Amino acid sequence: MQHFDLVIVGGGLAGASLAAALRDSRLKIALVEGMPPRRPEGWDARVYAVSPANAEFLERIGVWKHLEASRMEPIRAMEVRGDQGARLQFSSFAAGVPELGWILESSLVSCELWENVKRQANIELFSPARPTALEIRHDAACLFLEDGRALSGRLLVAADGRDSWVRETAGLSARNSHYREKGVVANFACTKPHRGVAWQWFGQDEVLAYLPLPGQRMSMVWSLPDARADALCALAPADLAERVAAAGGGVFGALETITPAAAFPLRLMRVPQTVAPRLALVGDAAHGIHPLSGHGINLGFQDAAELAALLGRAQPWQDIGDMHFLERYQRARREETVLLQGATDALRRLFRVEAPPVAWLRNAGLGLTERLPVLKNALIRYALGRI
Template sequence: MQQFDLIIVGGGLAGASLALALRNTSLSIALVEGRAPVRPAGWDARVYAVSPANAEFLDEIGAWRHLDTSRIEPIRSMAVAGDRGGRLAFSAYESGVSELGWILESALMACEFWEGLKRQSNLTLFCPACPAAMAVDADRAVLTLDDGRVLGGRLLVGADGRDSWVRQSAGLAEAVTHYGDKGVVANFETERPHAGVAYQWFREDGVLAYLPLPGNRISIVWSTPNEHADALLDLAPDALAARVAEAGGGVLGDLSLLTPAAAFPLRLIRVPKTVAARVALVGDAAHGIHPLSGHGINLGFQDARALAQLLQQASPWQDIGSERFLSRYQRMRKEETLLLQQTTHALRGLFASRLPGAAFLRNAGLGLTDNLSFLKNALVRYALGYV
């Protein structure tokens, strides 16, 4: 058996960022991942909005400064539209910041993280490798890999996504709400420049977002009922581009498809307990939210940041795998996670509702928020990650 202080199962963005955040510690770390990330030939259709607070975190772990800036687009403003005329706008300039966030390809971050991991002296990579069995005793977690190797660690972290094997194996229950929607993603070239504006439309057929990419390019996320999502996926490239352009009111002119459309099911995943003896969850293993807020990966990065800080501050005599110690991490992350889950779930329900008066309420709410500067500024501060 190979012994470590920390075993991380899952080398995606949350798990890799946690490992990198601990690169200057004395902790011995094992990272278990099924396959290393690869860059697609063109633009990755899976993109994320990274908040300024999380950009600072990525800089702290040595990744942000090495990212290819030609593949990153700052968000200068946001324009939100309801389905009955409601409007809400956010501006970086009016909020006193240089940008509201950045749009990055998932693969861009993942590959840069991986380069850092390969150079990390206190880390052992097990890739390709998959967990086969785990057991927890009084002083360690024992992980058996599918090739028969056995790893022991004082703490095992599940960073293995929404269908987390670690979560299931540790008996940490989850409550899943299936929305009956899918998130359709694709990248397009635009006829007119987007000027760093991120657009979002709350429509009768779901929520459509245009996310700015470098040059005259955008990435879209269309959260829509399964039947409509499947119909979008079945469209020919030109027909899909025309449909997406029409749904956005032609705000950027004609569109041309750059990457094939793909879709993923949308679920709300609540995990009441994200820690147990010798086990902690981060990222999508610990929570799942609707993508309309754009905060999914930001939550995951803040999980990694909080857990890394807790481990760095631990005294030598402390047992980093004890549930009592790990409960501090759970408390640190509970409020933000619960707030975002409840908010996005409520917004999704409000804009999906066909009850009498719902359309008036949701669009009036957008307009009221747009006219209350103190409320807008509070929302912007929260989106930036500084509240």
């Protein structure tokens, strides 16, 4: 059995960023990943909105400066529309910042993180590798791989996604609320410049977002009931482009599909206990939210940043797998996660209600927020990660 201080299962964005954030620590780290990331041909249909606070995190861990600038687009402004004409606007100029965030392809960040950890002196990579058994002992977590190798660590971190094998095997419960919706993603070329503006439309049973990509391109995320999402994915590329352009009122002009539509099921996932003796959860293994907020990956990066800071401050005599030690991480991350999960879930359910008084109320709320600078500024600061 090989012995480590820290064993991370999952080399995606949260797991790899945690490993990279510990590059200057004294910890000996094992990173277990089933399949290393790779770049698709053309553009990646899966993109993320990365907040300025998390861009700074990626800068601190040595990743941001290596990302290809021509594949990244700053968000200069946001337009949010309700289903009865209400509107809410944000701009980087009004907020006094260079940008509200960045749109990046998932694989762009994943591959650069992977290259970083491959060069990291205190990490041993186990990839491709898959765990088959887990034992939590009083002094270590022992992980057994399908190729016969065995690893032990004072702390095991589950970064293996929403359907986390580690979380399930360790017996930590996850409470899932299925929206009976899917998020449909695709990329398009536009005939009108987007000028760095992200758009979002709230409908009674849908949320549509246009996210700016470099050049005259944009990425769409459209949350729809299952049947409508499947029908959208079945459209021919030209019909898909026409349907998406019409849904957005032609704000980016005519569209041309450049990546096929893909869909993924949406659910709210709450994990009451994100730590246990010898175990901590990060990223999608620890929480799941509706994509309407655009904050899913930002929560994961902040999990990694918080846990890395805690581990980095640990003294040699401290047991990093002790429950009392790990509870500091859980307390530090609980408030933001619960707040964002509750807010996005409530907002999505609010726009599902058909009753006219509720429809008026939710649109009035958007309009009121637009007219209240204090509330609007608070939302901007939260989006920037400055609260």
